[in-house]
Amino acid sequence: MVTENLDRVQNDINSACMNVGRDPSEVTLIAVSKTKPVEMIKAAYEHGCRNFGENKVQELTSKMPVLPDDIRWHMIGHLQTNKVKYIVGKVLLIHSVDSLKLAQAINDQAAKEGCIQDILLEMNIAGEASKFGSADPEVNAALIRDVSALEFVRLCGLMTVAPYVEDPEENRVYFRQLHDMIYGDLREYFPEKPLLSMGMSGDYKVAVEEGATHVRVGSSIFGERNYNI
């Protein structure tokens, strides 16, 4: 099942790229394996998948040592400052940095370890109360400026978790806004090839059409999650 799903999602990404004249190699598919067993991750790995996303530090750090070490791990969930020490220097990219305080904690830990940690800033573009990050453009602009000045974190781009919607077209406006935040007045704070982490199972095709460089796809690859077991 996992292998067919991976092929289908990758094909969808390829055709979304075709729609807008993008090269599919610009888009990284992150298989979001939260709540799913190591066996399923191995099946995806055997099929060529190398990028996996988890949203909890404990789950991430327990899966990491029992899986191949060329896996590129992405931390995509809400992160507490007291937990950064477990993942800094171990994950390729932290997508969910939503405050200066958290960015500073990551910076301090990276300094201690003598590494540079790549991060994204999470923006609550749609302003949903249930989501992390701010929707206020001023607050977000200040966060981007302050974080880009930190020495041991590299601000690589932006991330958003769009609303849950029936029609993915409804989220197109938010994806476009996230794209425009990087390519507008704040362009100088981002690298030459900034990263845009947006799009999940319900809306990754639209996100790719709007410039996503990283899509985070869970249930469309591994099936629905059951939090009760």
Ligand SMILES: *Cc1c(COP(=O)(O)O)cnc(C)c1O
């Ligand atoms: C769970 C999760 C995803 C994947 O969600 P699906 O709808 O299952 O694809 C993506 N991003 C974040 C931040 C998540 O927590």
